[in-house]
Amino acid sequence: MIEARQSLLAIDLGSYAVKVALLSPGKTGFSLRSWGYLPLESKPEDSPEEKKLIVLNALRAFLIQSGIKNKYAAASVSGNSMIVRYVKFPLLTKAELSATIATEAEPFIPFDVNEVQFGFHILGESIDEGQKKMETVLVAAKKEAIASRVEILQGAGLTPSIIDVDSFALENLFTHFDGAAAEPGGTLYLNIGHSVTNLSIIDEGNTRVVRDIFTSGQIFTHAIMKALDCDAAKAESVKKAHSLLFNSEQKDAAIAEERKEDVAVSDALIGVLKDLTTEVHRSVDFFLSQGSDRVISRLVLMGGSAALKNLDRYLNLEFKTPVSILNPLTAIENSQSIPADLAPAFAVAIGLALRKRNDWI
Secondary structure, three states, X not given: XXXXXXXXXXXXXXXXXXXXXXXXXXXXXXXXXXXXXXXXXXXXXXXXXXXXXXXXXXXXXXXXXXXXXXXXXXXXXXXXXXXXXXXXXXXXXXXXXXXXXXXXXXXXXXXXXXXXXXXXXXXXXXXXXXXXXXXXXXXXXEHHHXXXXXXXXXXXXXXXXXXXXXXXXXXXXXXXXXXXXXXXXXXXXXXXXXXXXXXXXXXXXXXXXXXXXXXXHHHHHHHHHHHHOOOHHHXXXXXXHOEOOOOHHHHHHHHHOOOHHHHHHHXXXXXXXXXXXXXXXXXXXXXXXXXXXXXXXXXXXEOHHHHOEOHHHHHHHHHOOOEEEOOOOOOEEOOOOOOOOOHHHHXXXXXXXXXXXXXXX
């Protein structure tokens, strides 16, 4: 039995849909008490305030309908509103670093220090050019991004308890369920969401690389819209229906059988995937450059776009490493009510739901 805990209502405020998850202790682990997948009917031309209102209304309606009583909530940020850096600071106490964090962090971030809120976690000590340093994970998030999350949660009648980072919520999920620490070599995680792809590389139980890439689900959709000259709804539909033709034999067979839409959709998706894999290779190369013994042993997919047919096989050929799709609900009791095709999209939400109210980043 998991120790008693005060559950957090996890709310992943995505740009395509809001994902909600509430866990409680189960017989052998965690049990899903409630969940929600709330597609958003926003339009590209909507203003930020209009989009925020659409999110707020969807969340309010869900909370009323579901009857959830938990008021303490966790949400997260990602994308160009925040940045994560692994840096070496002079050896200080945690209290000393807290007091001087803006000054110490300024050389490492591209934002005005007056416009961001800092967080950090000290990993340990090291020697750099004969000087004692402390290896630190530094997070800088724009205050307006955090304020936006807080405003939505409070507007829905909730009490913000944690504002996390998508990648760290995912790391919390991996720590609980995926067993990356037990695997030899580095594990590359790709959470391909609607507006951003979260990339993490974990090696020997420690996160070594964290990055957000802006090639994501909506870029796939736009590429199909252009290729088929269709609207977004049609593009979303065919994106789910068609498979990637990931080798020349498959493509030649589709051409011979005059499956023109199959070929057009696959070509559009692969064009975007080439951009995505170029960025992923850069992060992998950076990781490998940190030590001659570093290797990537496997790649794990999650997020809504993980459901693209044959994506795992395409990436297996591209990175020459085993590829799997992580179902964040595998170890969660009573989670069968969430459709299998939606499960990978709940990775951030489950990672947030596994937090405790006294956790912090």
